């Protein structure tokens with residue numbers, strides 16, 4: 001705030017031009033995305049991508065996409081600074097592992113559902129055979145139905161908790 005007041009006559013440089021120690025032109029490509037009050041934002045991007053590459057990448061994009069491009073470059077650069085070996089690939093591969101694990105759990109749960117439905121169908125058809133022999137008791141048909149739904153819920157919960 002105080003700095004802006006002092007430099008009111010001259011244009012105060014954006015974070016990029018300040019770091020590169022150059023004059024911040026009126027049409028500076030960095031200025032809209034790297035404000036002077038966020039110096040670290042450009043420092044990491046410059047360290048990882050290099051200012052001239054960032055400049056070139058932004059120039060090649062239409063203006064409405066530059067903000068998103070800067071956000072993703074800042075994310076990638078920060079990840080690379082935090083983790084010099086894997087960068088944002090570290091996050092991607094850990095999420096990929098989570099997807100693999102969850103897909104395995106989902107496949108197991110779906111197999112359990114199929115298994116239970118088969119058991120339910122088997123018990124219902126055996127009931128139907130019995131009811132052919134006896135007087136058809138409709139209460140007998142509903143009892144195993146609700147029971148199997150309860151056991152399915154319990155199995156589902158135990159899967160997610162582990």
Ligand SMILES: [Zn+2]
Pocket residue numbers: 013014015016017018023024025028029030031
């Ligand atoms: Zn600038």
